[in-house]
Amino acid sequence: MPIVGPGxxxxxxxxxxxRDCGEPxxxxxxxxxxxxxxxxxxxxxxxxxxxxxxxxxxxxAARCVKDPRLMHLVxxxxxxxxxxxxxxxxxxxxxxxVLANAGxxxxxxxxxxxxxxxxxxxxxxASAAAIRDGLSALAGVNVGVVIADSIxxxxxQGTIGTAIGAAGVVCLDDLRGRPDLxxxxxxxxQVGTADELASAASxxxxxxxxxxxxxxxxxxxxxxxxxxxxxxxxxxxxxxFR
Amino acid sequence: MPIVGPGxxxxxxxxxxxRDCGEPxxxxxxxxxxxxxxxxxxxxxxxxxxxxxxxxxxxxAARCVKDPRLMHLVxxxxxxxxxxxxxxxxxxxxxxxVLANAGxxxxxxxxxxxxxxxxxxxxxxASAAAIRDGLSALAGVNVGVVIADSIxxxxxQGTIGTAIGAAGVVCLDDLRGRPDLxxxxxxxxQVGTADELASAASxxxxxxxxxxxxxxxxxxxxxxxxxxxxxxxxxxxxxxFR
Numbered sequence: 001m002p003i004v005g006p007g008x009x010x011x012x013x014x015x016x017x018x019r020d021c022g023e024p025x026x027x028x029x030x031x032x033x034x035x036x037x038x039x040x041x042x043x044x045x046x047x048x049x050x051x052x053x054x055x056x057x058x059x060x061a062a063r064c065v066k067d068p069r070l071m072h073l074v075x076x077x078x079x080x081x082x083x084x085x086x087x088x089x090x091x092x093x094x095x096x097x098v099l100a101n102a103g104x105x106x107x108x109x110x111x112x113x114x115x116x117x118x119x120x121x122x123x124x125x126a127s128a129a130a131i132r133d134g135l136s137a138l139a140g141v142n143v144g145v146v147i148a149d150s151i152x153x154x155x156x157q158g159t160i161g162t163a164i165g166a167a168g169v170v171c172l173d174d175l176r177g178r179p180d181l182x183x184x185x186x187x188x189x190q191v192g193t194a195d196e197l198a199s200a201a202s203x204x205x206x207x208x209x210x211x212x213x214x215x216x217x218x219x220x221x222x223x224x225x226x227x228x229x230x231x232x233x234x235x236x237x238x239x240x241f242r
Numbered sequence: 243m244p245i246v247g248p249g250x251x252x253x254x255x256x257x258x259x260x261r262d263c264g265e266p267x268x269x270x271x272x273x274x275x276x277x278x279x280x281x282x283x284x285x286x287x288x289x290x291x292x293x294x295x296x297x298x299x300x301x302x303a304a305r306c307v308k309d310p311r312l313m314h315l316v317x318x319x320x321x322x323x324x325x326x327x328x329x330x331x332x333x334x335x336x337x338x339x340v341l342a343n344a345g346x347x348x349x350x351x352x353x354x355x356x357x358x359x360x361x362x363x364x365x366x367x368a369s370a371a372a373i374r375d376g377l378s379a380l381a382g383v384n385v386g387v388v389i390a391d392s393i394x395x396x397x398x399q400g401t402i403g404t405a406i407g408a409a410g411v412v413c414l415d416d417l418r419g420r421p422d423l424x425x426x427x428x429x430x431x432q433v434g435t436a437d438e439l440a441s442a443a444s445x446x447x448x449x450x451x452x453x454x455x456x457x458x459x460x461x462x463x464x465x466x467x468x469x470x471x472x473x474x475x476x477x478x479x480x481x482x483f484r
């Protein structure tokens with residue numbers, strides 16, 4: 001894949017890259033795409049020099065020892081601040097995803113971009129659906145799409161690949177009522193399938209200089225479906241850890 | 243793999259199964275093993291009829307609308323109760339893993355086991371190390387081992403495969419200081435590699451009647467290392483969500 005810039009057609013770049021590497025896409029493939037290239041294509045890079053921080057952002061930035069302009073963007077992207085401590089701000093995005101710094105990132109933005117940051121896609125489920133539709137039109141294939149970001153967790157160290165957007169895949173797999181090995185019905189199991197796909201692909205997507213922004217998952221036929229990543233958001237009223 | 247029972251040698255069963263399916267294990271393979279067979283081999287099944295619940299267990303069970311005998315086991319396995327609500331108890335195990343019901347499970351225990359439950363391995367990192375050593379002795383291979391369980395998360399719906407024990411693999415991959423695509427140093431990234439391996443394998447391990455208790459991950463050379471799953475536990479003093 002080439003370096004992606006604003007206005008680029010992600011579906012077209014993926015179809016071309018798959019063709020060039022002699023491994024054309026097939027029906028039932030699931031493409032896990034790094035959030036970063038989707039954000040770049042959607043023009044979500046922001047120059048901090050253009051940001052005029054609000055009073056709320058200035059105050060929260062002081063509390064968290066962060067750049068007030070960055071904090072302004074964090075608050076813009078969020079519906080709720082869950083925790084604010086020196087060095088850390090954990091928020092819920094407007095789409096419900098809970099993560100640090102609203103997922104705003106400074107890495108891999110280019111050597112002349114010291115003051116530039118990258119926001120998450122505004123509507124990652126819609127981004128995934130558009131890429132899926134584009135691949136159907138361009139390459140004639142029916143694929144699933146997961147947009148993945150590396151996100152931290154409560155209680156555990158280390159980020160893991162997580163589905164922030166999806167189309168054409170099972171996101172939350174409801175096994176309740178299905179029999180176990182011995183014929184007893186499972187009582188409560190729901191599986192975060194799209195998050196598992198994102199984590200699996202993340203082992204290959206890498207974080208640093210790997211330059212592999214798309215992973216093709218082939219043969220995961222049971223993960224083909226019609227979920228969206230928003231299925232994975234726990235409703236606030238069922239959330240015990242806010 | 244056959245159905246596993248108390249005292250079975252997991253390493254021996256895996257080596258035999260790999261031989262039988264014509265796909266011998268190789269140096270650098272990472273075996274992701276369902277917690278359930280490790281627990282069964284270690285004799286961690288408990289008959290609820292043998293449990294005499296403590297007063298604390300009876301009280302907490304009433305609050306959570308759960309079986310007091312089950313709650314007694316939950317408290318035995320735990321160092322801290324994080325949340326207790328009707329239908330839900332979230333605890334930290336003695337090894338620091340945070341999860342519902344102390345990971346105690348009733349599924350796949352056999353048709354005559356209505357009153358039997360299965361505890362997690364007492365020391366999953368030690369279990370993983372023993373299986374790894376066993377495979378070295380029996381099959382002459384140097385493999386990594388991850389013991390995986392399906393665990394729920396804060397903020398997100400659905401369980402995902404999570405590393406509760408590990409040996410011979412990178413668990414927490416510290417990328418701080420490594421360059422990004424454009425040569426800028428990454429600031430804070432630590433990746434939960436063993437959790438990503440567990441999630442990847444979980445897509446194949448399944449939850450219900452699949453009967454696939456071991457997944458071989460081949461070619462993940464960058465995940466070979468000497469971490470343990472306890473590396474993934476966030477220290478209590480750094481945890482903002484207890």
